[in-house]
Amino acid sequence: MDVMHPRVAGMDVHEAFVVVCCRIVQPDGQVRKIVQRYSTMTRDLLAMSDWLTEQQVTHLAMESTGVFWKPIWNLLEDQFTILLVNARHVKQVPGRKRDVSDAEWLAQLLQHGLLQASFVPPAPIRELRDLTRHRTTLSQDRTRVVNRIHKVLEDANLKLSAVATDIMGVSGRAMLRAIVAGETDPRRLADLAQRRLRAKLPELVEALTGRVRPHHRVLLTTLLDQVTFLEQHIADYDGHIAQAVAPFAPALTRLQTIPGVKGRTAENLLAEIGPDMSVFPSDAHLASWASLCPGHDETGGKQRSGKTRKGNRWLRGVIVQAAWAAARTKGTYAQGQFRRLVPRRGKKRAVVAVAHSLLIAVYHVLHHNVPYHDLGADHFNRLAPQAATRSLVKRLQRLGYDVTLQPTDTAA
Numbered sequence: 225m226d227v228m229h230p231r232v233a234g235m236d237v238h239e240a241f242v243v244v245c246c247r248i249v250q251p252d253g254q255v256r257k258i259v260q261r262y263s264t265m266t267r268d269l270l271a272m273s274d275w276l277t278e279q280q281v282t283h284l285a286m287e288s289t290g291v292f293w294k295p296i297w298n299l300l301e302d303q304f305t306i307l308l309v310n311a312r313h314v315k316q317v318p319g320r321k322r323d324v325s326d327a328e329w330l331a332q333l334l335q336h337g338l339l340q341a342s343f344v345p346p347a348p349i350r351e352l353r354d355l356t357r358h359r360t361t362l363s364q365d366r367t368r369v370v371n372r373i374h375k376v377l378e379d380a381n382l383k384l385s386a387v388a389t390d391i392m393g394v395s396g397r398a399m400l401r402a403i404v405a406g407e408t409d410p411r412r413l414a415d416l417a418q419r420r421l422r423a424k425l426p427e428l429v430e431a432l433t434g435r436v437r438p439h440h441r442v443l444l445t446t447l448l449d450q451v452t453f454l455e456q457h458i459a460d461y462d463g464h465i466a467q468a469v470a471p472f473a474p475a476l477t478r479l480q481t482i483p484g485v486k487g488r489t490a491e492n493l494l495a496e497i498g499p500d501m502s503v504f505p506s507d508a509h510l511a512s513w514a515s516l517c518p519g520h521d522e523t524g525g526k527q528r529s530g531k532t533r534k535g536n537r538w539l540r541g542v543i544v545q546a547a548w549a550a551a552r553t554k555g556t557y558a559q560g561q562f563r564r565l566v567p568r569r570g571k572k573r574a575v576v577a578v579a580h581s582l583l584i585a586v587y588h589v590l591h592h593n594v595p596y597h598d599l600g601a602d603h604f605n606r607l608a609p610q611a612a613t614r615s616l617v618k619r620l621q622r623l624g625y626d627v628t629l630q631p632t633d634t635a636a
Contacts (some may be wrong), residue, residue, distance in 0.1 A: 228337035234330030235286040236295050240264060244272060246279050246325035247335050257328065264292070267300050276304065285334040287326070288342055296346065305340040307334060314339070347500040354466045356495040357538055359461040359488075366454040374398070376443045381434035388425045391506055392451065394431035394522035395421045403436060404444050424558065465491055475499040478589050481596040482582060483558050484550030489542055493586060496539040501591035507584045510576045514539050516580045532576065537636055540579075543586075558582065 230249040235242050246258040258279070262272040276488035278282070284300065285307045286293055293308060300306060314330065317338055333339050345353070366529035370392055374385055382403075388396050398416040407413055421428070469476055469491055479490040497510070504510040511517040515535025550558035551574075558578050589596055605612040617627050 226337075227335055230568050231279065231281050232283045232285070232331050232334045233279075233281045233539055234327045234332070234334060235284060236326035236330070237289055237296060238264070239292055242269075242272070242296065243325065243327045243460075244276070245325065245331045246276070246281060247331040248279065248327075253346040255474045259325070259327065259329065264295065265296075268301070268471075269296060270607065273303060276295045276300075283307065283334055285309055285330045285339055292634050298347075301336075307339050308344050310342055318340055319595065343503055348607050349470070349495060350470065351463065352491075352536075353495040355461060356492045357466055358422075359458060360492065360538065360541075361467065362458050364452055365496075366451060366458065369454065373444065373447050373451075376440055380440045381437045381555070382436070383426075383431040383434075387424050387431045388421060390398045390618050395419055396437065397448075399432065400444060400448060404441050405450065406441070418445060423434070435509075436606035453522045462488075473497050475590055478593065479586065482546075482550075482585050482589065483553045483556045483598065484548070484582065485586075486549075487547050489502065489549075492538070492542040496536060496542070497586070497590075498589055501587055504587065507587040507591075511580055511583055514543070514583060516540065516543065516576065516583055526589040543579045543583050544575060547582055550582060551575060551578055555598075557601065557603050560604055562603055563601075589593045 228248055233244055233246045235244050240263065242262050242264055244260045244262065248258075248262075249254045250256055260272070260275065262268045269451055281304065283305045286296065286309070287309060288308050297306060297308065311331070314333065317333060330339070344350075373391065377384055377391070378388070383398065384396065385391050390396060391400070395417045398411050398418075402416060404524075410429045410432040413432045414425050415423065417428055463630075472494055475489050476494060479493060480486050480487075485493065501510070504513065506519070513535070515533040518532065547558065547562075549557060551562035553559055558581065561581060562574050562578050565626055569577070585596055598608075613629070617629070620627050
């Protein structure tokens with residue numbers, strides 16, 4: 225096989241140490257291999273960097289093993305061309321994997337250009353990604369605590385959630401604090417309702433009639449404190465993320481022109497894929513990288529399962545959440561696509577299709593630096609008017625009507 229890079233190194237990364245194999249093609253064509261082992265402490269990693277520089281290594285390769293690769297990448301990315309490779313892809317390359325160490329095998333594959341690098345965004349985007357992912361984790365923790373509050377209220381036979389849409393709103397929090405303080409009169413509790421919730425005072429009196437025991441108040445006190453604690457940290461992270469995303473304000477503004485993509489959603493999208501779309505050859509490559517396209521499983525000329533693969537769960541979660549919001553936005557292409565697919569495919573498959581369309585839109589908005597242009601909810605009717613007409617006629621016929629069509633001047 226042809227040698228693509230004459231001086232390379234492969235790294236087998238562990239938590240406490242890293243094994244480095246340097247492969248150098250000498251002028252006579254012979255390959256010289258040098259294997260070294262270093263601790264993952266910063267001082268030793270810097271010594272490893274100096275050693276690789278002395279060997280005139282140009283390219284490095286390592287597997288994406290958990291988070292252990294990150295400190296090495298951060299220290300070496302400015303000095304070498306590093307390829308972060310998927311362990312699953314490496315195992316699919318045929319060769320003498322059992323006869324050589326992981327580091328030597330990676331170096332050999334790298335030297336012959338047989339490795340495919342994973343997408344690693346630049347440092348500012350990686351820092352933004354760390355912040356947004358932790359904020360998402362805090363939001364999920366808050367949701368779990370609120371669900372525990374629901375459980376405690378049900379155990380005390382307080383049906384507040386059956387009347388109030390959000391028990392953590394202003395009215396709900398006031399009632400919960402009063403319950404914790406020892407108030408048991410359902411009328412006084414219901415009288416704490418504000419604004420539109422006051423129209424439901426009779427229902428609130430019934431819902432707040434229960435049997436609250438001392439241990440319920442202890443649980444509610446702890447859970448309300450946890451919610452307050454988490455909300456404060458989420459607000460703090462909002463401030464940190466606003467500062468980190470400031471250099472990308474134009475891209476963030478354009479992303480928010482897409483239906484369903486607002487505020488935190490736009491920040492999370494930018495953190496996962498970055499503003500530079502040149503790293504993806506096309507919009508299809510981005511959709512494939514995110515595993516938001518149909519799976520390809522064909523044999524004998526027959527297409528089997530089209531189930532999507534497992535991809536970036538953070539990106540998938542935020543784009544699917546945006547798809548649900550876009551599908552409920554009136555007059556949008558996303559709503560038209562969702563309603564068109566639901567009868568045949570069901571809501572879950574339909575929303576994944578909408579998420580795929582939104583991700584394609586994200587690619588073009590960032591790649592061409594233009595705001596989003598919506599095609600409208602009637603795009604599919606305009607695209608195939610005869611098919612839409614047949615579908616509507618069949619629906620009326622199934623309802624028992626005899627349909628006669630007469631085109632108007634506008635339709636003609």
